[in-house]
Amino acid sequence: MQVFKLCIKVLEKNKTAMLIYIFIFLVISVMISRLSVSKPQTGYADVKTDIAFLSEENTPLVNGLKQELSKSANFVTVADQTEALQDALYFRDVTYIVRIPKGFTERFLKGENVRIEKTTVPDSVYGAYLDMKINRYLTTAALYAKYGGGMPQKKLVSLLKSDLDQTASVTLKPEKVRSAETVESGGTGTTFTMYYFNYLAYVLPAVLIFGIGAIMQVFNNRDLSLRSFCSPITARNYNFQFLLANIVFCIVCWAILLIPCALLDPKHFFSRATSFLLLNSFAFLLSAGGLSYLIGNLVKNRSAISALSNVCSLGPSFIGGVFIPRLMLSDTVLKIASFTPTYWYVKANEQIEALGTFDFSNLASSYGCMAVEAGFAVAFLALGLTAGKKTRVAG
Amino acid sequence: MIISVKNLVKRYGNLVALDHLSFDVEEGEILGLLGPNGSGKTTAINCILSLLKYDKGEIRIFGRPMRPDAYDIKRDIGVIMQNVAVFDELTVYENINYFCGLYIPEKEKRKRLVEEAIDFVGLNDFRRFYPKKLSGGLLRRLNIACGIAHKPKLILLDEPTVAVDPQSRNNILEGIQRLNREGATIVYTSHYMEEVEQICSRIIILDKGKVIANGTKEELKNMISLGEKITVETSAIHPEHLAALRRIPGADSVEYANGLLVVKSGKSKNNLENVLDFLKKQQIGYGRIYSELPTLNDVFLEITGKELRD
Ligand SMILES: Nc1ncnc2c1ncn2[C@@H]1O[C@H](COP(=O)(O)OP(=O)(O)OP(=O)(O)O)[C@@H](O)[C@H]1O
Ligand SMILES: [Mg+2]
Secondary structure, three states: OOOHHHHHHHHHHHHHHHHHHHHHHHHHHHHHHHHHHHHHHHHHHHHEEEEEEEEEEOHHHHHHHHHHHHHHHEOOOOOOOOHHHHHHHHHHOEEEEEOOOOOOOHHHHHOOOOOOEEEEEEOHHHHHHHHHHHHHHHHHHHHHHHHHOOOOHHHHHHHHHHHHHHHHHEEEEEEEHOOHHOOOOOOOOOOHHHHHHHHHHHHHHHHHHHHHHHHHHOOOOOOHHHHHHHHOOOEEEEHHHHHHHHHHHHHHHHHHHHHHHHOOOOOHHHHHHHHHHHHHHHHHHHHHHHHHHHHHOOOHHHHHHHHHHHHHHHHHHHEEEEOOOOHOOOOHHHHHHHOHHHHHHHHHHHHHOOOOOOHHHHHHHHHHHHHHHEEEHHHHHHHHHHHHHHHHHHO | OOOEEEEEEEEOOOOOOOOEEEEEEOOOOOEEEOOOOOHHHHHHHHHHHOOOOOOOEEEEEEEEEEOOHHHHHOOOEEOOOOOOOOOOOOOOHHHHHHHHHHHOOHHHHHHHHHHHHHHHHHHHHHHHOOOOOOOHHHHHHHHHEEEEEEEOOOOEEEEEOOOOOOHHHHHHHHHHHHHHHHEEEEEEOOOOOHHHHOOOOEEEEEEOEEEEEEEOOHHHHHHHOOEEEEEEEOOOOOHHHHHHHHHHOOEEEEEEOOOOEEEEOOOOOOOHHHHHHHHHHHOOOOOEEEOOOHHHHHHHHHHOOOOOOO
């Protein structure tokens, strides 16, 4: 295991710099998340937005939803005609239109896949908030419908209402509750854990690019590789040890970064929601590892690597929604950001956060994001391999 | 036969770096590959080690064909490349231990070998130093220790003394002779003829990827017509003097330039006395006088018409 040990020694030589990254990250993430946990929700809840609620049927379930939304919205009456509705949106008489189609309740309670139609103005912060509310209402309702043993609709709605009131009361009176405890475990809401996982999108690439970059510097040195090629160690054994060292490094970094979160916010860390955050962060770890390998193969000097490790961790974090919420970023910025794994990582985190319950249909889109992250990992690795081969042959 | 190279051809694009190169290395010898910059020494070494793909030819080591995956052959070879190749992240001891470890998995045995290698190159006081802190000469010694710690039967050294002070150079050359006495066969490339003359039992002179001469240094010097070369510092030589000097029997060439009179004699002729007599008789004042026997440079010069070193 000479080669493996060598990689570890190279990493040890560079550990101070990496520990500094991690330390700064911890300080920043703890500070920022303590400051901002749950704030956005309170902000939105205080200001009510104007929406149109059009329903083609009148059932307890629909009325319950309307009542739930009334906590965050004022209902404006708009004639149910395409032109009138468009005008209303255009002039911002309303920012959000909900339409419940006929037969919705019946089909919904049967567990069929039915959708509420919604129309919204672009870039609406409230729109996302209302989406979340509706989503939470319906996922919880679906849960009762599925496991409630066919209870009457009225009962279902009242149970639902008391459920949702519990969390709602928290957002309305945040000063009474300690911020990190606002939301019940497995539930929704922006927790410390949530922030922490988002910020991982900054620190993981920074540390991995730095560490793997340092290893690659050593291993892509032509004179040193020639010496290894002269020795009786087989190419397969050599590559295996090298790969193993890099994988171990990635996993150790990941684990080290997760421990503070588990210590600082154990209640949420060991919840069901976090297991999905963990899965997502693992997918992101793969892409960050792949990126580091690519950069390590392309860049030939130390200072360029540490510069790139800053650029590639900070840049995507700013445009991908880590430091600035995605809702506040323009479409163009987000479109650019979607070419980075960070965007998909944050998006998946938000989707996981927004879910009231976890069943497969709800998670499908966040699995999609994770798949995109893994796709990035594969692409980076493939590019890195090609670039690496080129340097070795050309040198 | 330890190494056999037959009709080796290596091209870089249009440039033919090795042109049907053939030679053998016998067990126990120190073979010198001598050639000017760009003559193909490094290319030849790299082809022998299967580090480079070549266009044509056959290479056998220890009687077996050499290939990139001939790991059992590689086990018995030690390599010291032209460029220093050590890890900046590892100390002197760790570097030697790492490279030795690629050959010797057993910890105990390796420990002993690494200690011996450190002793061998005289780096005992520097074992905890990082390469960045070593002088050029010490760094070269470390480079050598990394290549020979596993006690190989065959050692290839590619210009191990480039840019090294005389003290380290002697240490290195003596070391190579010691390794040879302990049983290793050695291939040594250099463009310093003095080094090659000093340590090699046989010399191959390369030029433009071809063997132009092959033999012991005595054999090589016998190949050429040149014998003694007399150089006189003097400022009062006239053309008629030169004509008279040229009449001395055995004086093949008489030149005068920049205050230096050079008289070259044919093989096994001694003309120093004759030249001095002549100068005295003509009452020509002179400064230093020295006489040299032919060097490998003269051999190279006579065969190729150019100097070994520019
Ligand atoms: N990678 C390469 N690509 C193209 N040409 C090369 C390459 N390596 C060497 N050459 C050319 O091949 C010829 C032989 O080079 P080589 O390095 O073998 O010479 P050398 O005898 O080792 O010289 P030196 O004494 O300078 O080390 C030179 O003309 C050199 O320019
Ligand atoms: Mg060379």
